[in-house]
Amino acid sequence: MKLKKYDSINVIPFIDVLLVLLAIVLLTSTFITRGIIPISLPNASNADQLKPDKEIILVIQESGELFFEDRIETLENIEKIILESSKETPIHINTDKNTKFESFVEVLDMLKKNHYSNVSIVTKK
Numbered sequence: 420m421k422l423k424k425y426d427s428i429n430v431i432p433f434i435d436v437l438l439v440l441l442a443i444v445l446l447t448s449t450f451i452t453r454g455i456i457p458i459s460l461p462n463a464s465n466a467d468q469l470k471p472d473k474e475i476i477l478v479i480q481e482s483g484e485l486f487f488e489d490r491i492e493t494l495e496n497i498e499k500i501i502l503e504s505s506k507e508t509p510i511h512i513n514t515d516k517n518t519k520f521e522s523f524v525e526v527l528d529m530l531k532k533n534h535y536s537n538v539s540i541v542t543k544k
Contacts, residue, residue, distance in 0.1 A: 479514040
């Protein structure tokens, strides 16, 4: 029996494998890019404490009251205080889990309007 000579390679199985790999890459990349805010963080016995002299800590209570350095402040007063610091100053927002989302968005909007990008949301340890 004589063997047939093939002039080309069958690439259909190769394309099938590539399509499966493409699907896997697309699925994993969508899970990686989602910015999910963790609700519960693991315990750390050597965690660093926040240093208020270098960082700004804002607290939003359930009722929507804003606190800065243990004093009740208005959003306008907090904006004036924050504008005195540099744009790279870390800002930590502590908010009650039952706070209206509107209060939280107002604070973030004020920070975004003034081009502060080093903002973190403090969650429970």
